[in-house]
Amino acid sequence: MRHDGGETELIPGLDDVPRVPAEQPPGRPAKKDTKPARKTAKGGKGARRPAEDLPVARVAVDMSLPHLDRPFDYLVPAELDEKAVPGCRVRVRFAGQLVDGLMLERAAESDHEGRLAYLERVTSSEPVLAPEIAALAREVADLYAGTFADVLRLAIPPRHARVEAEPRPEAVPAEAPPAGDGGPGPWAEYPAGPSFLKALERGGAPRAVWTALPGPEWPAAIARAVAVTLRGGRGALVVMADGRDVARVDEALTAELGEGRHVALTAEPGPAERYRRWLAIRRGTARAVVGTRAAMFAPVSDLGLVVLWDDGDDVHAEPHAPYPHPREVLALRAHRTGAGALIGGFTRTTDATRLVESGWAHALAAGRDRVRRTMPRVRPVGEDAELARDGAARTARLTSLAFQTARQALELGPVLVQVPRRGYLPGLACGRCRTPARCGACQGPLALVSAHASPYCRWCGRIAGDWSCPECGHRHVRAVVVGARRTAEELGRAFPGVPVRTSGREAVLDRVGERPALVVSTPGAEPVAEGDGYAAGLLLDGWVLLGRADLRAGEETLRRWMNAAALLRPSAPLVVSADGGLAPAQALVRWDPVTYAERELAERREVGFPPAVRMASLTGTPAAIRDLLAHARLPDGAEVLGPVPVAVTGRAAQDAGAPEKERALVRVPRAAGPALARALREAQGIRSARKAPESVRVQIDPLELI
Incomplete structure (x- = not known):
């Protein structure tokens, strides 16, 4: 699929699937002739005409239905010829409704045999979707059995017209060296640290799993790696778990690079300021970015380094479909763009250990003598x-x-x-027989907020001042967890x-x-x-x-x-x-997290648990899960575990009319991971096309399996 009107670029994951021609949206019957549909202006005077050059626009419509997960062709009217640029936001008529979309490219002709509808309007001529991000989004959607539209919602923030209209600040020249002395700095404490920096500065693609020394120097070490990457003429992307860590690295980057050479992407400044900073990255004004989870899709031009700190933190897990993890996304970006990668933390996860064992990355750690001098x-x-x-x-x-x-x-x-x-006391039990104290209305756990308060339910919030143990009748409680x-x-x-x-x-x-x-x-x-x-x-x-x-x-x-x-x-x-x-x-x-992680990974490999294997979690009603598995052409060797009932917590536990939910796990070898995702995506498409009444939540390699 062409993205920018230039050379042809195939989106990974589509070259091994039969191409579905871009076609007229559902609800409009296709016709034999290929003449463009004309829209008469008010008063019957004139008609819309297609643009003379590259009149066909391929649009990614903002629809999450799996069976419609493909681009659709529209005609570019002559009056929108200059505004309709690849990557811009558009409005189109889809199944009789006006919906948002992003233009992927413009083409000379369409494979569709029926009449094409016109673009209704160009919402903004700002090219917010970069070709590299479009290709990445397609690959992430395929990897996680999701849809292209869902990934784009995570990758591109909502538009603010006032911000787009602001004067553009001047970009820092690419050849301008960042501040700093250019030495290894904190990386001198690591035997392989200086060589890692030299490879980045020379335009190489070193990939390392970094076990950081205890202490406060890790933000300065990240800033120095970013500085040498910029000195080599490339951009850098740093992803942190929370806003506090972003603030620490932001401060270190300012001290290392100087003012105006990077931006911080977090939710704290508000939507308008966040969009302003995001535009600075997309326009090339800023060449380095540090941010939280959503920054993994930041459109840094000429990417030379991706950094992920503390990849084991569960805050990194994306709560929205298709639930991509920054570790996987940044690894894909580093592989696609030939950038370096640095996955660091005080400890090491089994996922990062697998990257080292596979040879994709190398270990970067200090010597034992240096560790002993700094550890508690x-x-x-x-x-x-x-x-x-x-x-x-x-x-x-x-x-x-x-x-x-x-x-x-x-x-x-x-x-x-x-x-x-x-x-205060988040867990209570009977003071005599130790039976867990639960709410009489919804069976939720009871807790205390202070020494003088009555127990309350953590699910429904009801006060349980008259609680008595259902087993022994005792009326006093004790702490289970303080x-x-x-x-x-x-x-x-x-x-x-x-x-x-x-x-x-x-x-x-x-x-x-x-x-x-x-x-x-x-x-x-x-x-x-x-x-x-x-x-x-x-x-x-x-x-x-x-x-x-x-x-x-x-x-x-x-x-x-x-x-x-x-x-x-x-x-x-x-x-x-x-x-x-x-x-x-x-x-x-x-102070040896590496040996622990290596042993943990070996044990999981023996019993067949992630990250040694790929697993998919399917959550829904029993009938919906059976239907999905019936349509899924699972790869050879796939093992279905369950389904088993899902424990319902919170206010949903009070709803007696809520349908019963179950969860099934599908386990395959890591090499069969792409085939598993493809099978589940196709099965979701079949159920979507048939308008199945109940949905199934599909997660690839979820953090919680038990």
Whole structure:
């Protein structure tokens, strides 16, 4: 398919599928003649005529129906000839309705045998869809069994006409060198770091999985990699998990590159400012970008480097169809454009380990001597056996070692306390028989928001002041899991006179000072301590993280622990409440996430779990899943697991009329992944064409399998 009126470029995934000719939208019968349909103007005077040069426009219509996932041909009227440029937004008549679309290209003729409708209007002549992004969107849609329109919604932000009309700022010349000394900077700590930078500067495509040293230097290291890429005349794209990490890298990029050489794409500035920054990338004004998940589709011209930080963070998972992961999308972009790739973090995921084992990327890590000098001193301890040693420790729900460690460290600076759950008491049970306390109306779990409040339902919000245990009749409850607010309250009593600050969902702190304080945080919300970092750290209730019924429980626990531990000063004490014999705790003690990830990947390969295999999750009613599987021509060796009932939570659990949902898993070898996605996409198209009353949610390699 041609995208820009120049050389022909095939979109991957279409060359092995029979081409469906672009045709008249449904609802209009095709005719034998090929004359263009004419639209008479008001008053009967004149008629619309097609443009003389390249009169056919191929349009990606904004429709998510799988059986209509292809471009459609329209005629370009002469009056829109100059405005209708490839990549612009248009309005077209589709099945009797006006819908939005994006013009992929203009052509001299159409394969359609019937009459073609005219473009209704050009919404904006701004070419927002770049050819490279169009090809990438098609490949992502095919990889995740989705539709082209769904991917484009993720890739292109909504239009703001006022922003488009603003004067264009001047672009920074490509030959202008960025600020900085040009040396390896933080990469000098890694044996392969300087050679990685040299390859980027020379226009190469080095691909590395980076295990970063603990400490605050990682934003500066990313900024230096971006700087050398720009110095080599190419652009760079950096994707972070959340806005706080984006702000840290944004600050480092400004210090490294100078003003005006990059943009930050997040939701905080608002839709108009975000669109303004996105246009700066599309127009080539900015050649480097850092942003959250949606930035993976940013149209950086002449891409030379893609960076993904902390790829194991579940915030990276896209919640909208077709649910692409930035790791896969950025890997595709690096492969398609010949760009370098850097996937980094304090720990390493099994997915990144598979990239190293396959030879697609190389490991980039510091030597063991350097790691030992920067890592904290980790002590895993039991939780219940030591609580009786100290009365104040028992009050604060701390082991004696944790209590003593915090008390001594508070003389030197702030102490970080990580708690797995937010809230006060997010889990309650009967005080006598330990039966979970549930709501009498919807069976949702009960919780407490403070010491003086009544239990309430976390699903429906009802107050359960008259709750009694259905098993033994007891009317008092006890905590099953203690939240961050309750922990802060207990620590305040155990350490009188010491400031206690909390960071979580309600209020996330970005930084804390160097003065002594207890900082209680949930995983992922830990603020950075100014100066050298935290004087000590306490990782509480490790059993909550390790005990989750999840395939990635151990991997995710180690990631959360190491991200918190990396904020401590070198050789600072770190107490983790977990069995020291468990593999994640041992990996933390040795600060060796690579060996843990390699062993985890080997075990998953033995039992056939991702990322060693490809899996598709099908969620819907039992009848819909059976219908989809009946139409899917699954590849040889495909294994269907289930379907099994899906646990319904939240307010949906109260709706007695809601249809029963089930989930089936389809497992294939990794080599058969494209065939599996193609089979499910075709089956979805068949059901869509037949107007099946119930839909099936299809996810390729979902994060949650259990």
